[in-house]
């Protein structure tokens with residue numbers, strides 16, 4: 001990890017210190033994904049079979065997972081894992097229901113009622129990565145809010161494993177959360193299929209979920225096409241920033257940093273603290289713990305692009321964090337909640353030494369599909385609202401029009417939009433009111 005003394009840097013050096021690893025959006029990737037999307041659009045299922053053979057080295061007969069395959073997957077799972085999926089889904093359901101938007105109906109003037117009604121997005125497509133490590137937790141994080149929102153058709157794509165099957169736990173989590181159909185598809189071809197539809201895969205209005213650079217590039221391309229599909233957010237590699245004071249536990253901090261570093265070589269982790277001693281201890285501890293991990297090499301690559309930042313106090317630590325806008329922010333200080341009001345930009349916050357980031361990844365109840373790469377400045381994580389549209393409604397009585405009509409007529413006249421003005425004034429005339 002690179003050591004940085006924040007107060008010795010000028011503004012340009014500070015910006016460079018907080019830069020993310022470069023994202024690969026190479027021309028080759030762009031063109032490769034364009035070709036895959038065009039192929040799926042032109043040849044549908046036939047293209048999906050060929051692309052799966054090429055990139056997943058598997059033969060696809062039926063694209064959709066059958067009831068028999070769901071049952072076999074469930075039978076292979078341990079009771080402990082099934083119970084953990086159900087337990088996590090239960091808490092995620094509880095929090096997401098409580099945090100869901102509500103309908104609004106108020107009178108803004110006598111005789112003028114304005115409402116907000118909520119509608120589920122009809123067809124949504126979920127992507128659950130499984131190229132490296134299959135992520136059943138991501139199926140839960142997407143399936144639960146889709147079900148609460150009431151989406152009529154919830155489709156999920158996840159790639160085939162080396163054994164020629166989709167991951168058992170992903171299939172179980174999909175069923176447990178009410179996903180309607182699962183397709184054995186991965187990569188850019190899965191995104192193309194859900195965005196444009198094929199003989200087997202229904203065309204979806206909005207796509208959700210993380211994935212590798214092929215998946216992410218495909219999501220960006222289909223979201224830029226009016227005939228394609230909307231997407232949840234621009235997602236990138238996982239990241240975490242830890243703010244800690246001198247008394248924080250270096251073993252806990254090292255474990256939290258490594259939990260995100262093990263996601264991928266392009267993940268990034270930062271520790272920001274006023275304590276030089278803590279920086280030393282965490283650096284040594286990270287190296288000690290890393291060597292014990294099965295994914296030690298992946299973590300090592302991520303740590304190469306990671307930072308240990310020395311600041312003068314916790315207020316400056318918050319400033320660094322807000323500039324970086326991390327996907328995950330962990331605060332391990334004597335009074336972590338005291339810093340919460342100062343958090344301006346973060347995907348999800350973890351307060352205190354007993355709240356490892358892993359709880360949010362799996363089962364505290366919050367969502368782990370969060371904005372990365374600084375997008376936490378302006379985007380939020382996935383929630384029930386992500387699966388809904390909000391429609392506003394207004395209804396005026398004659399009294400209401402008499403009350404607020406002149407205001408509209410004056411503003412329309414100022415904008416020289418006479419048809420707008422007349423739509424109001426001719427009604428007022430009809431009532432015998434001069435505007």
Ligand SMILES: NC(=O)c1ccc[n+]([C@@H]2O[C@H](COP(=O)([O-])OP(=O)(O)OC[C@H]3O[C@@H](n4cnc5c(N)ncnc54)[C@H](O)[C@@H]3O)[C@@H](O)[C@H]2O)c1
Nearest residue numbers: 055129130131132133159186187210211212214236264369
């Ligand atoms: N930000 C988040 O919320 C979050 C959460 C979990 C995982 N992630 C990220 O998701 C990613 C998961 O990636 P993954 O690879 O394990 O799984 P994946 O399912 O995203 O990708 C696997 C698919 O990629 C396609 N593919 C592989 N090589 C290809 C090639 N050369 N050309 C075209 N297509 C190719 C294959 O069809 C395969 O099915 C990681 O980068 C991880 O960091 C992000």
Ligand SMILES: N[C@H](CO)Cc1c[nH]c[nH+]1
Nearest residue numbers: 135137138238239361368
């Ligand atoms: N930390 C990831 C989001 O950045 C989500 C995840 C899934 N499984 C484990 N972690």
Ligand SMILES: [Zn+2]
Nearest residue numbers: 259260263361
């Ligand atoms: Zn994680």
